[in-house]
Amino acid sequence: MSNSNKRGTVKVINGRYRPDGSFHYNYPNTPIYDEAGKLMGVTNPRDLTHIHAYGGESQFFSSLKDGEIWGTKCENPDCEHTGTVNLPYKIYCPDCLKKAIPVNLTATAIKSATVHTFMVTERTGAFNTLEKPIRFINIEFEGVDTILMSYLFVGEPKVGMRVVPIFRKVEPTFTILDLSWVPLGTSVEKLPNGFSFSK
Amino acid sequence: MITFSQKQLKIPQMSKPVYLVTGGMSKFGRAIPEMRTEELVVDAFTEAADFIKKSPAELKKYIHSCYYGHFADHFGDQLLGEALIHDRLGLDPLGNVGIKTGGATGGSTLWEAFKAVASGYSDCVLAMGWERMDEVPTDEGNNYIACAADKDWETPLGHIYTGYYAVMAQKYWQVFGKSEDSFRKTMAEIAVKNRGYARMNPHAQGPMKITVEDVLKSPVVAYPLRALDCCLMSVGAACAILCDEKTAYELTDNPLLVYVTAGSHTLRVADRRNMEIPLLPNESADQYKDLGERFPGSDRYPGFTGFLAARMAAYYAYGMANIYDPTEDLDLVELHDAFTISDIQTYEDVGIRPYGEGRTYVESGDCYHTNPNTGKPGKLPANLSGGLIGNMHAVGATGIMQAVEVGQHIWGRWAEMHENQKKWDAYGRTKPKDWQNLQVDNAKRGMAISHAGVGSHVTATILVHPDHQLKGRNS
Numbered sequence: 001m002s003n004s005n006k007r008g009t010v011k012v013i014n015g016r017y018r019p020d021g022s023f024h025y026n027y028p029n030t031p032i033y034d035e036a037g038k039l040m041g042v043t044n045p046r047d048l049t050h051i052h053a054y055g056g057e058s059q060f061f062s063s064l065k066d067g068e069i070w071g072t073k074c075e076n077p078d079c080e081h082t083g084t085v086n087l088p089y090k091i092y093c094p095d096c097l098k099k100a101i102p103v104n105l106t107a108t109a110i111k112s113a114t115v116h117t118f119m120v121t122e123r124t125g126a127f128n129t130l131e132k133p134i135r136f137i138n139i140e141f142e143g144v145d146t147i148l149m150s151y152l153f154v155g156e157p158k159v160g161m162r163v164v165p166i167f168r169k170v171e172p173t174f175t176i177l178d179l180s181w182v183p184l185g186t187s188v189e190k191l192p193n194g195f196s197f198s199k
Numbered sequence: 200m201i202t203f204s205q206k207q208l209k210i211p212q213m214s215k216p217v218y219l220v221t222g223g224m225s226k227f228g229r230a231i232p233e234m235r236t237e238e239l240v241v242d243a244f245t246e247a248a249d250f251i252k253k254s255p256a257e258l259k260k261y262i263h264s265c266y267y268g269h270f271a272d273h274f275g276d277q278l279l280g281e282a283l284i285h286d287r288l289g290l291d292p293l294g295n296v297g298i299k300t301g302g303a304t305g306g307s308t309l310w311e312a313f314k315a316v317a318s319g320y321s322d323c324v325l326a327m328g329w330e331r332m333d334e335v336p337t338d339e340g341n342n343y344i345a346c347a348a349d350k351d352w353e354t355p356l357g358h359i360y361t362g363y364y365a366v367m368a369q370k371y372w373q374v375f376g377k378s379e380d381s382f383r384k385t386m387a388e389i390a391v392k393n394r395g396y397a398r399m400n401p402h403a404q405g406p407m408k409i410t411v412e413d414v415l416k417s418p419v420v421a422y423p424l425r426a427l428d429c430c431l432m433s434v435g436a437a438c439a440i441l442c443d444e445k446t447a448y449e450l451t452d453n454p455l456l457v458y459v460t461a462g463s464h465t466l467r468v469a470d471r472r473n474m475e476i477p478l479l480p481n482e483s484a485d486q487y488k489d490l491g492e493r494f495p496g497s498d499r500y501p502g503f504t505g506f507l508a509a510r511m512a513a514y515y516a517y518g519m520a521n522i523y524d525p526t527e528d529l530d531l532v533e534l535h536d537a538f539t540i541s542d543i544q545t546y547e548d549v550g551i552r553p554y555g556e557g558r559t560y561v562e563s564g565d566c567y568h569t570n571p572n573t574g575k576p577g578k579l580p581a582n583l584s585g586g587l588i589g590n591m592h593a594v595g596a597t598g599i600m601q602a603v604e605v606g607q608h609i610w611g612r613w614a615e616m617h618e619n620q621k622k623w624d625a626y627g628r629t630k631p632k633d634w635q636n637l638q639v640d641n642a643k644r645g646m647a648i649s650h651a652g653v654g655s656h657v658t659a660t661i662l663v664h665p666d667h668q669l670k671g672r673n674s
Contacts, residue, residue, distance in 0.1 A: 032232070040232050044276060057351065080202065088352050088469050095200070117373075117503050119365030121421035125341030125358030134357045136421075138366050138469070138503065145472045147503075149366075151356055159373055159496075177355050 008049045017051060024048040056091035059102055064178035067167045067198035069109050071144065072100035085144045105141065106198050109165050112142035113181065118157035129177065137181060139163065154182040154190050170194035201474035210518030211460060213317035218447035218454035219662060220323075220440045221258075222603030223247030226626040227404040227435035227591035230333035236275065237287035239436040240329055243596075244288065247438050250616075251451045259288075261446060263321035265295035268308030268328030268595035273343045275331040284327070301347050302537060304328060305437065305598025306459070306649020306658030312441050313459040322446040328595035329436035340432055347652055349467050361429060361538070363468065363653050365421035368540035370503040372423060374496040375555045383423065385558045386539040387414035390427045390588055392567060393536055397585025398631050401623045402600075404591045405431045406631075428539040430587035437596035439603060455609055456663040457602075458519040462511025464501070466655045473499045477510055479550040480517055481524040486553060494555050501548075501654075504555075506541075508657035509548035509648060516646070516659035517550070521669040525550050526565065526579050528669060530642040531608055533601035535650035535657075536586040545648055549659070551579065568637050576640065583608070583637045598649030602660045605645035609664050613638040643667035 006021035027045040034040050054061055060070050071087035079096035085103065086094075093100045116138045124132065135152040153166065162184040171194055172178045180195060188197065200207075223246025225239040241255075248258040265288075267281035277283065281297035300307040305328040312326035332340055342358040353363065368386075376382025391411055397403035409427065417427040440450070447454035465471055476487055490497050501507045513525075522528045532551070536542040546557035564570030565578040584590045584604040587597060607613045614636045616622075623630040639645075644667060647660040663669075 034232075052350075054351070061351075084472070086470070088349075088467065090470075094470075117366045117370035119362055119369055119421050119423070121357060121359060121362050121365065121419070123341075123359060123361070123420050124338070125343075125345050125360075126336075126339040127342050128358045129355070130357060134359075134362070136356060136362050136366055146470050147468070149353055149356060149363075149467070149469050159370070175355050176352050 010051050019051070057089050060089040061174050061176075061178075064167050065169050065172040065174070067169060067196070068104060068106045069165060069179065070102050071105045073103045074098070075101050086146050087141065087144050087148050088146065105144065106165070108141050108143060110198060113139050113163050113165065114141075115157050115159055115161040115163060116140045116147050117159060118152070120157070137163065139181065150176070151180055152182070153180040153192055153195065154186050164197070166191055166195045166197055168194050169196050201472050203477070208514075211515055214319050215317060215443055217313050217316045217457050218442050218444060219457040219602070219606055220442050220447050220450045220454045221247045221250045222437065222439040222599065222606060223250060224402055224437035224596065224600050224603060225435045226402050227433050227593055229404060229432060229434070231434045232333070236280070236329055236331050236436070237284060239434070240284050240288065240327060240438070243327065243436040243438045247440060253450070258440065258450075259290065261323040261442070261450060262290060262293065262325050262440070263323055264315055265290055265293055265325045265327070266298060266308050266312040266315070267295060268298045268304040268326070268599065270299050270301060270304040270330060270594040271332070271343055273346070274334055274340065276334065284329070288327075290325070300656040301651030302535065302592070302594055303598060303649040303651035303656040303658055304595040305600065306647070306660060307461065307598070307656060308595070309439060309441075309598060309602060309649075309660050310459045310461050310658050312439070313457060316441050316443055319443075323440065323442045323450075325438060325440060326599060327436065327438040328597070328599045330593040330595045331434055332432045332593065333434045337432065352467060352469065359421060361421040361424055364538045364541060365424045367468070367503045367544070367653065368423050368538065371540055371544065374494050374504060376558065377494075382558055383415070384411050385561050386428060386543065387411040388561050389536060389539040389542050390414045393582045393586040394427070394589040396568070396583050396637060397589025399635055399637050400585050400590055400617055401619075401626050401628055401630065402435070402591070403585045403589055404433055405589050406585065407589070424538055424540065430537045430592040431590075433591035433593035435591055435593035435596055437593075437599040437603060439599050453610060454665070455606055456665055456668065458516055458661045458663075459658060460512050460515035460519065461656065461658045462508040462515070463656050464506070464508040464654050466652060468503060468653050471501055471507070473502070476500045476505075476554055477507070477514065479510065479514055480522070481550050482553065490555060497555060500554070504544060506544055506548045506650070506654040506657060508654050509545055509650065512648070512657045512659040513549040516661050520644075520661040520663055521671045522644075522661065523669075525646065529579060529644050529646050531580045531583065531605060531639045531645045533584060533586065533605055533645075533647040534581055535597070535648050536582055536588050537592065537650065539588070541650070542586075545650065549646070549648060568639070580639055583613075583639070598647060598658060598660070601647035601649065602662065605647050605660075605662050608639045608642040609645060609662055611638065611642070644669075
């Protein structure tokens with residue numbers, strides 16, 4: 001691993017991680033005193049970068065930049081619940097533990113996405129990158145057995161509201177934040193920078 | 200899973216009965232910079248030893264294995280903190296293990312301790328839990344808590360766990376609360392009640408004398424949840440000593456039978472598939488046939504309105520302790536009121552009220568020490584400790600604190616543990632002039648529910664006075 005000041009990046013080469021750049025930065029401790037000057041403790045600052053594998057879910061996160069939403073379906077005829085469609089994407093069917101089949105749910109989402117429930121918050125935890133207020137929406141789809149959590153980018157959410165997906169195709173983050181939603185009928189001019197409809 | 204085999208529904212069996220002998224806790228606070236975690240843990244252990252008139256050193260001689268609940272290593276920036284505590288308690292070279300199940304860590308710690316005694320592995324065990332949530336700023340704390348959600352699919356959405364409960368609150372309010380303002384006020388009543396009871400508890404971090412209006416005007420955290428709807432972020436420790444019968448009666452003449460069970464459900468609410476409502480002993484399938492007519496939109500169970508994990512934990516525990524109807528068979532409960540909405544959801548999935556009708560537990564006055572509607576004792580008082588909203592949520596300690604509080608009522612020693620002016624003084628807290636003894640008269644049986652995440656893990660701890668065991672009615 002290099003000692004350069006370049007923020008760490010990683011490639012996988014021959015099945016192994018190949019980190020490049022700096023993955024951690026050290027800072028000095030500072031003392032913590034009370035009003036009387038008694039030493040109560042110290043701060044322990046640090047800055048580090050984790051590496052994280054998407055494994056079998058990679059298809060979902062890599063397809064968002066292409067305007068696609070992928071889920072999975074159990075097609076094992078011997079499964080007690082064969083035919084179950086999962087979004088969030090599940091690599092294995094949780095019932096029979098056979099590999100589930102990836103299915104493109106983009107058209108299903110455009111045709112049927114409906115707000116199941118929602119919330120609005122001005123408060124976030126550290127490291128949040130979404131604009132506030134954040135509007136969580138939980139979305140149900142026809143033929144899908146689960147309910148996806150995401151966020152509404154335009155308008156105010158309501159239970160039963162029809163929404164359509166938008167995708168961060170410009171400078172994607174390759175995270176769940178590349179997928180957002182707007183009310184059905186929203187014009188392209190109202191979409192946030194970098195986002196566009198599926199096609 | 201959305202269907203269960205008979206093997207999975209087996210009521211858990213023990214090879215021998217297990218008893219709660221004693222328990223103790225430290226003071227709880229948002230920040231306790233003057234004390235290291237080991238000092239809080241020693242305080243809790245010393246209180247447990249004092250409770251049965253033993254010295255800490257004498258009590259330690261009985262312990263054979265140790266179970267430590269400490270959820271968030273990140274907060275304290277210390278991996279294997281359990282080992283440090285074990286060393287400081289001078290319990291090496293006994294076997295010990297750390298337990299982590301999010302908000303249910305305390306209950307899960309009791310579960311592991313319970314099984315160690317029930318199996319015969321140990322005759323006497325220590326269950327000790329703590330949390331140190333003051334060593335990062337609050338927004339970083341919120342991020343760490345949100346890291347207990349799915350880091351790829353949920354955490355990036357605001358890094359705020361309250362949001363995951365707020366969507367449940369919204370759905371529940373619309374479906375079962377029928378979008379009525381009166382339902383929102385009922386939620387607020389829970390916050391008023393629990394913060395009010397916390398005023399009688401010298402350990403408590405968040406005592407407040409407030410009104411429903413105060414709750415409804417408190418700052419929005421994640422609409423519809425407001426600041427006073429939410430539990431505390433805490434520092435503190437709690438412990439319990441569990442024993443087999445012979446050892447229990449060596450240590451005290453008044454141990455309590457204990458049963459601890461656990462259930463789980465998906466970490467992501469998103470993954471919860473529609474299923475039949477698994478029935479508790481006091482429920483029948485017929486009673487839910489018209490649920491969709493009574494509550495339009497209630498077509499999914501558990502969806503965003505129920506906690507399957509709580510239902511499973513209660514099912515197993517009621518089977519073990521022969522509880523048929525918790526409202527009739529129990530004398531008090533401590534529930535995991537992480538948020539006012541989750542408190543209501545839990546009433547239903549542990550069978551205190553039928554699914555969809557949780558609000559009536561509050562509105563009837565049954566959940567109060569003294570029913571405000573009648574002036575008589577509440578039928579099943581809840582969270583007399585102040586709960587997570589008024590007392591504390593030092594995660595690893597919470598489920599243990601709840602069980603110890605229930606035990607103090609059954610032992611008839613609640614006032615002794617909460618009235619003592621020396622304890623108020625030692626904790627630097629002012630005892631209110633209108634301090635009230637919340638002892639539940641003739642308490643014989645009680646339950647504590649410990650709960651994680653949005654319902655990923657739930658434990659049920661039932662305490663029973665040995666002279667008041669119930670005979671089987673659950674078949």
